Amino acid sequence: MAYTAAVAGLGSMGMGMAKSLLAAGIETYGSDTDPAKLNEFTSAGGKQAPLIDVAENIDCLMIVVVNAQQTKTVLDSVFEQLKPGAVVVACATVPPEFAKALEAQCQQQGLHYLDAPISGGSVKAAAGAITVLAAGSDEAFTQAQPALDAVAEKVFTLGNQAGPGSALKSINQLLAGVHIAAAAEAITFGLSQGVDAKTTVDVISQCAGTSWMFENRGPHIADGDYTPHSAVDIFVKDLGIVCDIGHSSKFPLPLAATALQQFIAAAGAGLGREDDSAVAKVYANQSDIELP
Amino acid sequence: MAYTAAVAGLGSMGMGMAKSLLAAGIETYGSDTDPAKLNEFTSAGGKQAPLIDVAENIDCLMIVVVNAQQTKTVLDSVFEQLKPGAVVVACATVPPEFAKALEAQCQQQGLHYLDAPISGGSVKAAAGAITVLAAGSDEAFTQAQPALDAVAEKVFTLGNQAGPGSALKSINQLLAGVHIAAAAEAITFGLSQGVDAKTTVDVISQCAGTSWMFENRGPHIADGDYTPHSAVDIFVKDLGIVCDIGHSSKFPLPLAATALQQFIAAAGAGLGREDDSAVAKVYANQSDIELP
Numbered sequence: 001m002a003y004t005a006a007v008a009g010l011g012s013m014g015m016g017m018a019k020s021l022l023a024a025g026i027e028t029y030g031s032d033t034d035p036a037k038l039n040e041f042t043s044a045g046g047k048q049a050p051l052i053d054v055a056e057n058i059d060c061l062m063i064v065v066v067n068a069q070q071t072k073t074v075l076d077s078v079f080e081q082l083k084p085g086a087v088v089v090a091c092a093t094v095p096p097e098f099a100k101a102l103e104a105q106c107q108q109q110g111l112h113y114l115d116a117p118i119s120g121g122s123v124k125a126a127a128g129a130i131t132v133l134a135a136g137s138d139e140a141f142t143q144a145q146p147a148l149d150a151v152a153e154k155v156f157t158l159g160n161q162a163g164p165g166s167a168l169k170s171i172n173q174l175l176a177g178v179h180i181a182a183a184a185e186a187i188t189f190g191l192s193q194g195v196d197a198k199t200t201v202d203v204i205s206q207c208a209g210t211s212w213m214f215e216n217r218g219p220h221i222a223d224g225d226y227t228p229h230s231a232v233d234i235f236v237k238d239l240g241i242v243c244d245i246g247h248s249s250k251f252p253l254p255l256a257a258t259a260l261q262q263f264i265a266a267a268g269a270g271l272g273r274e275d276d277s278a279v280a281k282v283y284a285n286q287s288d289i290e291l292p
Numbered sequence: 293m294a295y296t297a298a299v300a301g302l303g304s305m306g307m308g309m310a311k312s313l314l315a316a317g318i319e320t321y322g323s324d325t326d327p328a329k330l331n332e333f334t335s336a337g338g339k340q341a342p343l344i345d346v347a348e349n350i351d352c353l354m355i356v357v358v359n360a361q362q363t364k365t366v367l368d369s370v371f372e373q374l375k376p377g378a379v380v381v382a383c384a385t386v387p388p389e390f391a392k393a394l395e396a397q398c399q400q401q402g403l404h405y406l407d408a409p410i411s412g413g414s415v416k417a418a419a420g421a422i423t424v425l426a427a428g429s430d431e432a433f434t435q436a437q438p439a440l441d442a443v444a445e446k447v448f449t450l451g452n453q454a455g456p457g458s459a460l461k462s463i464n465q466l467l468a469g470v471h472i473a474a475a476a477e478a479i480t481f482g483l484s485q486g487v488d489a490k491t492t493v494d495v496i497s498q499c500a501g502t503s504w505m506f507e508n509r510g511p512h513i514a515d516g517d518y519t520p521h522s523a524v525d526i527f528v529k530d531l532g533i534v535c536d537i538g539h540s541s542k543f544p545l546p547l548a549a550t551a552l553q554q555f556i557a558a559a560g561a562g563l564g565r566e567d568d569s570a571v572a573k574v575y576a577n578q579s580d581i582e583l584p
């Protein structure tokens with residue numbers, strides 16, 4: 001029997017994943033509030049229909065929206081129509097407790113649930129090569145397998161119930177956000193000491209102070225190129241989620257909270273849609289430093 | 293003519309460097325306030341004498357102490373006795389302005405000065421394989437070359453006058469310190485969300501949230517092994533220097549300042565001599581988390 005997928009949310013990640021499903025020969029419905037996104041997807045061979053009308057035919061619903069609230073809204077909109085045995089693959093960055101609650105709701109209805117936050121960026125999404133931090137029942141993994149094979153280069157199997165996928169995603173975003181802000185802090189600090197940005201990037205990339213984000217985002221700052229690969233607004237959101245989890249768990253996160261303030265300052269300065277490395281402009285503005 | 297070196301400061305880095313000079317066949321004097329260190333060095337074939345008595349024979353004086361003040365004290369103690377053409381290789385983490393001032397002082401006396409902070413840790417020091425972030429005149433580099441060849445695996449040539457070496461070292465320590473604290477914050481945060489430390493280390497090492505320090509120090513936390521490779525006190529000192537430079541330059545460093553507070557909290561809890569990854573215990577104590 002044919003396997004039918006749907007992707008709710010055709011943003012920079014969801015669009016690439018939906019097209020990767022098509023490329024794998026899987027019949028795929030796309031859903032988005034933006035007609036332009038829907039047109040782009042149907043032009044690529046995707047199917048378009050109100051999800052509620054086709055929900056009973058869907059084997060795998062991938063929800064690739066921005067947060068927990070949107071995830072819940074999408075799921076609730078088709079919850080009664082999804083067929084028993086279908087799997088809901090929830091890809092947004094959400095609190096682990098939220099993932100557990102949604103899994104329980106799905107299981108009561110005979111649906112499988114995969115706690116499956118994603119990373120890798122839009123380029124990897126378009127190439128069917130994202131990383132999935134996944135947790136869920138064996139049945140959820142089995143049911144999602146054809147879709148995961150189509151969209152992912154690497155799938156971490158983090159447990160047999162929801163929660164750890166979202167937890168690991170939050171841990172990763174905590175580090176990623178702190179490291180981007182730290183790269184911006186270090187490179188602009190270097191400029192204040194007379195070291196040009198390219199020298200800092202070249203030297204530190206070979207020293208113990210390096211990070212994945214330093215090596216990836218540092219050149220954006222050194223080149224003065226803030227074309228958004230991942231936007232400032234994403235870290236305003238994701239570090240916000242991280243800090244909310246810490247808050248509700250009574251776990252203090254001084255570095256994540258500090259980095260969040262720098263991204264909020266960047267968004268407040270009108271840089272929300274620029275590349276997240278534009279947080280360097282916050283540092284530059286505070287200290288009258290001229291960036292490349 | 294034979295080349296004679298001296299190493300002032302036989303700590304975990306200086307001792308390894310001094311022994312590497314011996315291993316390269318260079319006659320080397322050692323100096324330290326701790327008689328046990330001097331004995332260790334002479335047992336390894338090193339020479340021992342008050343530096344002031346042998347200064348006129350020294351071609352290269354490597355000063356491997358903990359800060360600017362000690363560097364100045366060592367240099368002043370033999371300044372009048374050093375012979376013209378000798379090179380002073382200053383390896384401590386110091387403010388760039390301090391390095392510039394010391395270079396000027398040396399040049400007035402006909403001495404060469406190499407602004408040459410080091411990194412790599414005690415294991416690399418023992419193997420003659422440290423990294424040197426060096427800046428100075430061509431003559432300073434030439435005069436220091438035999439010693440650099442003996443102690444270093446990599447020498448960055450960062451400019452023809454003092455300053456950039458110390459600046460890059462501060463930039464590196466800013467990032468290294470923030471990344472260690474961030475690793476501790478992330479791993480303990482994961483524990484608060486039910487993710488064991490080993491899983492966090494294994495998964496994040498393969499994700500965009502990784503850093504050199506996360507991969508190096510994370511296993512210390514996951515293994516509960518706080519044997520000091522580099523101590524908490526080092527980052528209390530080095531992030532203190534970084535923040536002092538920022539302060540005097542009127543350059544705000546919110547992440548470095550926050551990380552410094554976490555290392556100060558660790559030192560305040562009596563952990564100053566433990567491995568710097570013991571900053572994780574600050575997070576654990578604040579949130580009633582049990583570390584491995």
